[in-house]
Amino acid sequence: MNKERENMNKIFTHRAKWILPIVQPPIENGAVAVAEGKILRAGTYDDLKEKGIKGELIDHGEGVLMPALVNAHAHLEIPPFTNLPAEDFVTWLKAVIEKKQTLTTEQVQQAEKNAHQMLKQAGTGLVGNIKNFPLINPNKQINEVTFYEFLGLKKEIANKRWSIFGKFLHETNHQSPIYPAAHAPYSVHPEFLPKIKEVALSRKQIFSIHVAESEAENEFLLEGKGALRALLEEKGLLPDNFRPPQKRPVPYLAELGLLTPQTLCVHCVEINAEDIRILQRYGVKICLCPRSNYYLNLNHAPWPLLKQSGLLLCLGTDSLASNQDLNLFKEMVFLYEKNAFSASELLEMATWRGSMALGQGHRFGTMFPGAWAELIFLPLVGNIGLKELAEAVIYTGARGRLKWIK
Numbered sequence: 001m002n003k004e005r006e007n008m009n010k011i012f013t014h015r016a017k018w019i020l021p022i023v024q025p026p027i028e029n030g031a032v033a034v035a036e037g038k039i040l041r042a043g044t045y046d047d048l049k050e051k052g053i054k055g056e057l058i059d060h061g062e063g064v065l066m067p068a069l070v071n072a073h074a075h076l077e078i079p080p081f082t083n084l085p086a087e088d089f090v091t092w093l094k095a096v097i098e099k100k101q102t103l104t105t106e107q108v109q110q111a112e113k114n115a116h117q118m119l120k121q122a123g124t125g126l127v128g129n130i131k132n133f134p135l136i137n138p139n140k141q142i143n144e145v146t147f148y149e150f151l152g153l154k155k156e157i158a159n160k161r162w163s164i165f166g167k168f169l170h171e172t173n174h175q176s177p178i179y180p181a182a183h184a185p186y187s188v189h190p191e192f193l194p195k196i197k198e199v200a201l202s203r204k205q206i207f208s209i210h211v212a213e214s215e216a217e218n219e220f221l222l223e224g225k226g227a228l229r230a231l232l233e234e235k236g237l238l239p240d241n242f243r244p245p246q247k248r249p250v251p252y253l254a255e256l257g258l259l260t261p262q263t264l265c266v267h268c269v270e271i272n273a274e275d276i277r278i279l280q281r282y283g284v285k286i287c288l289c290p291r292s293n294y295y296l297n298l299n300h301a302p303w304p305l306l307k308q309s310g311l312l313l314c315l316g317t318d319s320l321a322s323n324q325d326l327n328l329f330k331e332m333v334f335l336y337e338k339n340a341f342s343a344s345e346l347l348e349m350a351t352w353r354g355s356m357a358l359g360q361g362h363r364f365g366t367m368f369p370g371a372w373a374e375l376i377f378l379p380l381v382g383n384i385g386l387k388e389l390a391e392a393v394i395y396t397g398a399r400g401r402l403k404w405i406k
């Protein structure tokens, strides 16, 4: 038996001062048993011994063992676009559109490869990756839910792109399935939005869409005016005789039948209490990208209202065109320092809630028996007690002090 195969069949018991199973309270003097890349059991070290779980013991000492993070929204094919004007959303969007047109296949592939490396270093085990280029990245270092995103507000353009979209989604030579996504309510023709959602429903997949990211989006959908209209006109992307739906983004998507529990709405910055009631009615999942919103001088999402709503919230970094890095620990620190959520809530949002939002159930971001053993260890300095534990974890992770357990 070769060494690798032997290791696959072996049981490893990882012990640490703290175990953070996420869906259960932290466990002091804990251990997690792993075999064949999956979690067998997590508990106190004594509990595992009592249950007769043997195997090679690896004691990691003072620190925390936890599931790797889940970044539910990123665009890995976008390289670090530095020096783009970021003070205004529409000016930035114009610059991104222009810059993306200059990207070569090699640059896109290199960007994805580099992004996977960055995510791995930041302790991420699963990413929701939005793609516009129909290219498969063969160099994945972490698990990925790959979305292929549709864009086209003009019917002629949308019609032309539809066959390319379908072809890439349905190609059978992909290692893992490709999920359908729509860019945003303002950038996809109203006849095509339900068609994309239909594809997701028929394949029992999550459907992702950017929703209510900016005030400009609301203005455009309600009145058909403003900077977004001017940009679409300038680029030749506005339909002739365009008539706005005269609705805010959330009721507009609800009317088109796009909101279901398998819909992942990204951003949700410009939403009000009535929008939240609609989102609750349909049980959609929400991904917040707070540092991207901040980078683009946008408002904060209504965190207290979202928190009260009971909707499933998760976190994403968005792309390197609107963020310095792809580090989800830094997203947590950002929201923690704004008193938006507690450190424990943020750790849930950055792990199993992200896995749920991407349709992966408890396979990622938990220590349930059978979950993938995608585990990281963070060393903790000083005598950290239960009360300070979650806070210590997010700051230690943000400083990059972590290692992978394999």
Ligand SMILES: [Zn+2]
Binding pocket: 073, 074, 075, 130, 210, 266, 318, 319
């Ligand atoms: Zn995005």
